[in-house]
Amino acid sequence: MSTPADPPAADPAADPLERERAHLAQSRTALRAMRADVEALDISDVTANWVNAEVLQSQIDDRIKALADLSDTPLFFGRLDYLHAVGADQAEGAEGESPADGVGYQTLHIGRRHVHDADGDPMVIDWRAPVSQPFYRASKTDPLDVALRRRFGYDRGEITAYEDEHLSDPAEAAKSSKLLQQEIEKPRVGPMRDIVATIQPEQDEIVRQDIGGTICVQGAPGTGKTAVGLHRVAYLLYAHRDRLARTGTLVIGPNDSFLRYIEQVLPALGELEVRQSTVGGLVEKAAGVELRGTDSATTAALKGDARMAEVLRRAVRSGVTMPAEPVVVVRGSRRWRIPAYELEELVRELLARDIRYGAARDALPQRIAHAVLVRMEQAGEAPDDRVQDAVARNAAVKAAVKACWPAVDPAKLVLRLLSDADFLAEQAAGVLTPEEQKLLLWEKPPRSVKSAKWSAADAVLIDEATDLVQRTPSLGHVVLDEAQDLSPMQYRAVGRRCTTGSATVLGDIAQGTTPWATASWNEALTHLGKPDSQVEELTQGFRVPRQVIAYASRLLPAIAPGLTEATSIRESEGDLTIERVAPGDLDDALALACLTALEKEGSIGLIAADARLPLIAKALAAAGLPHLTPGEETTADSRLTLVPASLAKGLEYDYVVLDDPSAIVDGEPDERTGLRRLYVCLTRAVSGLAVIHAAALPEQLAAA
Numbered sequence: 001m002s003t004p005a006d007p008p009a010a011d012p013a014a015d016p017l018e019r020e021r022a023h024l025a026q027s028r029t030a031l032r033a034m035r036a037d038v039e040a041l042d043i044s045d046v047t048a049n050w051v052n053a054e055v056l057q058s059q060i061d062d063r064i065k066a067l068a069d070l071s072d073t074p075l076f077f078g079r080l081d082y083l084h085a086v087g088a089d090q091a092e093g094a095e096g097e098s099p100a101d102g103v104g105y106q107t108l109h110i111g112r113r114h115v116h117d118a119d120g121d122p123m124v125i126d127w128r129a130p131v132s133q134p135f136y137r138a139s140k141t142d143p144l145d146v147a148l149r150r151r152f153g154y155d156r157g158e159i160t161a162y163e164d165e166h167l168s169d170p171a172e173a174a175k176s177s178k179l180l181q182q183e184i185e186k187p188r189v190g191p192m193r194d195i196v197a198t199i200q201p202e203q204d205e206i207v208r209q210d211i212g213g214t215i216c217v218q219g220a221p222g223t224g225k226t227a228v229g230l231h232r233v234a235y236l237l238y239a240h241r242d243r244l245a246r247t248g249t250l251v252i253g254p255n256d257s258f259l260r261y262i263e264q265v266l267p268a269l270g271e272l273e274v275r276q277s278t279v280g281g282l283v284e285k286a287a288g289v290e291l292r293g294t295d296s297a298t299t300a301a302l303k304g305d306a307r308m309a310e311v312l313r314r315a316v317r318s319g320v321t322m323p324a325e326p327v328v329v330v331r332g333s334r335r336w337r338i339p340a341y342e343l344e345e346l347v348r349e350l351l352a353r354d355i356r357y358g359a360a361r362d363a364l365p366q367r368i369a370h371a372v373l374v375r376m377e378q379a380g381e382a383p384d385d386r387v388q389d390a391v392a393r394n395a396a397v398k399a400a401v402k403a404c405w406p407a408v409d410p411a412k413l414v415l416r417l418l419s420d421a422d423f424l425a426e427q428a429a430g431v432l433t434p435e436e437q438k439l440l441l442w443e444k445p446p447r448s449v450k451s452a453k454w455s456a457a458d459a460v461l462i463d464e465a466t467d468l469v470q471r472t473p474s475l476g477h478v479v480l481d482e483a484q485d486l487s488p489m490q491y492r493a494v495g496r497r498c499t500t501g502s503a504t505v506l507g508d509i510a511q512g513t514t515p516w517a518t519a520s521w522n523e524a525l526t527h528l529g530k531p532d533s534q535v536e537e538l539t540q541g542f543r544v545p546r547q548v549i550a551y552a553s554r555l556l557p558a559i560a561p562g563l564t565e566a567t568s569i570r571e572s573e574g575d576l577t578i579e580r581v582a583p584g585d586l587d588d589a590l591a592l593a594c595l596t597a598l599e600k601e602g603s604i605g606l607i608a609a610d611a612r613l614p615l616i617a618k619a620l621a622a623a624g625l626p627h628l629t630p631g632e633e634t635t636a637d638s639r640l641t642l643v644p645a646s647l648a649k650g651l652e653y654d655y656v657v658l659d660d661p662s663a664i665v666d667g668e669p670d671e672r673t674g675l676r677r678l679y680v681c682l683t684r685a686v687s688g689l690a691v692i693h694a695a696a697l698p699e700q701l702a703a704a
């Protein structure tokens with residue numbers, strides 16, 4: 001690695017570091033000019049009305065925001081010198097650069113966004129452009145026409161170092177990157193950061209997968225699943241901007257504190273338009289009900305069972321009856337009669353077709369009107385489309401449709417299903433056992449949709465019923481993180497939001513902590529409606545140090561036999577201490593461990609069983625240690641977060657102090673779920689883990 005401490009070059013213009021700094025300064029100037037150009041746009045001549053003007057202005061404002069030069073974010077982090085000129089189709093404006101000081105024919109600087117000079121020539125190439133890809137993928141064994149790959153070291157937006165790999169030079173041995181290692185080892189404070197400068201080849205393959213297919217990633221803790229999912233959205237928005245601007249993208253995470261932890265990654269990559277939500281948030285909004293109820297684990301598991309989809313399908317259609325009376329349409333002096341048996345044929349035909357209940361209901365009046373028109377024509381009349389529409393709106397036709405194909409209100413339907421034992425028995429016959437049906441029924445049926453205490457699982461049922469009535473609009477791409485915790489019915493809810501789009505499904509079977517957690521990805525993908533999707537595995541761990549992951553992996557045989565243990569690419573072994581104290585000393589020992597951790601740089605997470613939190617909060621206060629709650633941003637002054645075990649998933653802290661593992665296990669309804677929760681908690685640490693316990697450790701952990 002070269003640093004400013006290297007002997008000064010005789011000619012400053014020949015010093016590579018100086019030249020790179022000059023390129024950075026010029027790129028910054030160019031970016032400012034690009035921004036000034038957009039700011040100076042006068043749209044008064046091109047917008048005919050204020051709506052257009054508003055839309056255009058908001059697009060311009062977004063572009064201005066996207067072009068902001070963040071002073072502490074490097075404008076470029078890498079450089080490629082190609083051996084040959086890059087094809088014009090490979091990147092916007094990437095052709096035609098002459099070599100600056102490199103060894104190759106063409107020099108490209110790779111950064112977060114495209115920057116060009118006043119002539120339109122590129123100064124920085126977007127990391128997502130095809131021509132940037134070799135920065136992530138090229139190797140000594142497969143140099144991809146790259147002569148030189150250069151990585152830059154930065155300190156607050158200024159270049160401080162660079163590191164070269166001459167990939168096509170047989171004399172140079174392959175080496176690991178110090179800058180990459182430094183980036184990985186950096187202490188963590190604040191929200192999640194982007195990883196554009198250091199995406200690894202196996203991650204890049206997932207990031208750049210074609211938008212057409214759904215991909216599922218099984219990955220041990222800290223292998224970068226979340227990071228990969230977020231960068232994949234940014235990549236897809238670059239590669240398919242127009243299409244996704246129309247259809248939309250969505251990132252789904254497990255809870256709000258997790259969403260707050262990741263919310264700044266996409267904006268830092270210039271993407272401001274991506275929605276983020278939990279599954280609960282999505283369906284609650286769509287179902288239009290307030291969630292005030294909870295289910296027992298068994299009931300929630302049953303409500304999340306895929307068999308509920310069949311029960312709902314039957315329930316939605318249960319009101320359809322065969323017409324017993326003919327329809328008689330009076331027009332002028334004539335009466336047209338469609339006999340009941342013909343109406344029945346129309347109804348049966350619609351029932352047999354694979355269309356939504358509501359669409360069929362809309363189609364039925366037109367079908368009846370068509371039958372009337374046929375009769376009119378047979379009688380020598382020449383009715384046109386307007387007549388057909390008028391007949392479809394005729395009161396007799398409307399009444400017949402209402403009688404045989406009644407409107408369905410999804411929330412009311414689910415309310416009936418959960419309160420009316422006979423109705424449920426009819427719809428669930430042969431699908432759910434009588435015992436299961438009993439589990440579903442409310443003890444005290446609510447009087448209305450408004451007064452019902454809906455649970456999260458109920459909202460998913462309403463969402464399913466809504467979709468049976470009216471197709472849910474599909475987004476262009478959905479990233480589903482921590483997917484292993486979803487029930488089959490929740491997978492269906494996510495799946496219908498990307499029926500015509502694709503999905504990136506990220507998860508770890510070993511971290512599944514719901515009673516209905518995913519047992520196999522193939523099954524989950526089937527519920528999602530994407531049964532033939534590719535499943536990839538990530539095993540290279542970026543977060544958890546070697547000793548710590550090895551310790552946590554003792555649990556794997558009990559919680560997910562067959563899964564590959566993660567490796568750690570962190571250099572440090574990590575601090576791992578396990579301390580047993582007398583029960584009366586536990587709180588003091590925790591406070592002391594936090595104080596010790598606070599002496600070091602970075603964030604500290606004190607993780608404990610949910611039930612222990614109030615006591616621990618008191619103990620911390622008594623020790624004069626203020627703390628944050630998960631999702632609150634850690635800052636240099638405020639670095640200790642008290643984390644309930646139930647919210648630890650997806651988060652990370654430099655140092656983790658873990659309170660009594662057995663209390664975490666006991667906090668869950670069964671041992672396997674408890675051990676999985678413990679596995680999640682043990683794998684949050686970036687630099688060190690201190691386990692403090694008074695009760696005996698779970699035997700799976702104690703065993704060496």
Ligand SMILES: Nc1ncnc2c1ncn2[C@@H]1O[C@H](COP(=O)(O)OP(=O)(O)OP(=O)(O)O)[C@@H](O)[C@H]1O
Binds near residue numbers: 220222225227508683
């Ligand atoms: N290529 C990379 N370069 C640098 N850091 C990385 C890289 N990939 C991942 N990381 C870092 O490793 C940490 C773990 O990543 P992430 O949270 O995405 O993992 P995960 O697989 O989702 O973990 P979990 O299963 O625990 O939720 C993050 O701090 C992330 O920034």
